[in-house]
Amino acid sequence: MNLKKVINNLIQFLKNSYSLDLRALAFMRIGVALIILIDLIIRSLSIKAFFTDEGILPLSILKLYNWNEMYFSFHALNGELWWQIILFILNAVCAFVLLIGYRTRVFTFICWVFLVSLQNRNPFILQGGDDLLRLALLWGTFLPWGERYSIKKESRYSNKYFSIANIGYMLLVFSVYFFSALLKTSPEWRTEGTALYYALSLDQIRLPFGTFLYQFPNLLKVLTLIVYYIELIAPLLFLLPFPKNIRFFGVICIALLHLGISINIYVGLFFIIGLVTLIGLLPDSLMDWLELKFIKPRAIKINEAHPQKPNFIFEFIFSLKTIFLSFVIFYCLMLNLGALKSFPYNLNISLIKFGNMFRLEQNWGMFSPYILKDDGYYVFSGLDKNNSKIDIKHNLNTVSFAKPFPVVAEFESDRWRKYSENYVFNNNNYMRPYYCKYLLKKWNTENPTNQISELTIYFMKEISLPDYKTKPIEKNVVCNCNITEIK
Numbered sequence: 001m002n003l004k005k006v007i008n009n010l011i012q013f014l015k016n017s018y019s020l021d022l023r024a025l026a027f028m029r030i031g032v033a034l035i036i037l038i039d040l041i042i043r044s045l046s047i048k049a050f051f052t053d054e055g056i057l058p059l060s061i062l063k064l065y066n067w068n069e070m071y072f073s074f075h076a077l078n079g080e081l082w083w084q085i086i087l088f089i090l091n092a093v094c095a096f097v098l099l100i101g102y103r104t105r106v107f108t109f110i111c112w113v114f115l116v117s118l119q120n121r122n123p124f125i126l127q128g129g130d131d132l133l134r135l136a137l138l139w140g141t142f143l144p145w146g147e148r149y150s151i152k153k154e155s156r157y158s159n160k161y162f163s164i165a166n167i168g169y170m171l172l173v174f175s176v177y178f179f180s181a182l183l184k185t186s187p188e189w190r191t192e193g194t195a196l197y198y199a200l201s202l203d204q205i206r207l208p209f210g211t212f213l214y215q216f217p218n219l220l221k222v223l224t225l226i227v228y229y230i231e232l233i234a235p236l237l238f239l240l241p242f243p244k245n246i247r248f249f250g251v252i253c254i255a256l257l258h259l260g261i262s263i264n265i266y267v268g269l270f271f272i273i274g275l276v277t278l279i280g281l282l283p284d285s286l287m288d289w290l291e292l293k294f295i296k297p298r299a300i301k302i303n304e305a306h307p308q309k310p311n312f313i314f315e316f317i318f319s320l321k322t323i324f325l326s327f328v329i330f331y332c333l334m335l336n337l338g339a340l341k342s343f344p345y346n347l348n349i350s351l352i353k354f355g356n357m358f359r360l361e362q363n364w365g366m367f368s369p370y371i372l373k374d375d376g377y378y379v380f381s382g383l384d385k386n387n388s389k390i391d392i393k394h395n396l397n398t399v400s401f402a403k404p405f406p407v408v409a410e411f412e413s414d415r416w417r418k419y420s421e422n423y424v425f426n427n428n429n430y431m432r433p434y435y436c437k438y439l440l441k442k443w444n445t446e447n448p449t450n451q452i453s454e455l456t457i458y459f460m461k462e463i464s465l466p467d468y469k470t471k472p473i474e475k476n477v478v479c480n481c482n483i484t485e486i487k
Helices: 003-018 022-044 047-051 059-065 081-100 104-121 128-140 164-183 195-200 208-213 217-239 244-264 270-281 284-293 312-318 320-338 349-357 414-423 426-446
Strands: 374-384 389-391 452-465 474-482
Touching: 003 164, 022 047, 022 081, 022 104, 022 128, 022 270, 022 284, 047 081, 047 104, 059 426, 081 104, 104 128, 128 164, 128 270, 164 217, 164 270, 164 320, 195 208, 195 217, 208 217, 208 244, 217 244, 244 270, 244 284, 320 349, 374 426, 414 426, 426 452, 426 474
Parallel strands: none
Antiparallel strands: 374 389, 374 452, 452 474
């Protein structure tokens, strides 16, 4: 058998096993664009706090402590509010263009650039969903997800599509869950079955339904094992060359996992991002049914005036795009494998710099290797003109150190919850004064008749123990600032 025939058979096998439906990809594009718009709205509510020099992370501190030489950020070119507003508006316009499907490859790339720029400006408000959204946009740049449900009137492709970008996208979705399972090495996940008990012990993220579920320890043990094995097994159904109906079963399992997460713990947009990035895996049989029952798609002409060239195989294997995307796939796979303690190899520094430039960094260690047991809540005590202490968080004339209920309601958004989580870590103590000064100045601006001269931020630390017990709450002063320190 000659080499050309072997390669041709291999490509045909890949097409049959890993082709994607363009209608499913189009739905994913629409979902990603909507997420970008929603995320911009959420971020814009705290745009001054998160992205300006008057906020919690001035540019000088970002560049001093949290900058990588390979990063870029338009949002970090200027610390003024007006500059951020302009960038947010431009970003929203590009996301809307992506939504309607105009020149989608170009605007997917632009949206990716904006997202990387935005994420590089403030790393303390990011979570795993941000990595997933960023990487999904990168792969979307190389996928024809604008060929359906867009303003295009003509397409070069039938519904069934294959390229090497398919492999990269599918490997991304696979990695999120499979490597998350492999990184869950603690007994709480693998033998004791107490991981969900400890997760729901965290008042900072527990939602009302999670409070209800928290009462049933035996059920939590069963659910812990279910979550672990769904993450371990369902992704294999995405990537291995099973029939597409079996792949769809894996998609359903992961989708149910995300829905379960969404009603129990507060994870912001993570579960929505997870659900949307699954859409591209939906089989053509389902898309046929959806179009028949619910959608009346505008007729689109399939232009078949592009016959396959004789040297198609050579171009497929050796084109610059294929070489680049193959390298990205290899890099991402090695990055995820390198996160495993048992894997003996790590990427060298030059490859890591390459990944930093394209923000390929990823670590899917959600609640891994064990569940964080440190919990707690903040108390914000201001000193007013009468030398009386007031609670500036709840606008009360007295300061109480009792646990609020529910604790999760203390956060304006998941962005603030994530920042508060990072704020208490000792290795981030350099950023503490800026949050304190921001809150002090904000209070005095909004309350001219009841200004404060000093602010103390307390963290009331609570550590979860087995059998619904906790260690005594520790009262820690994490920051103190006064009006004389504000320039």
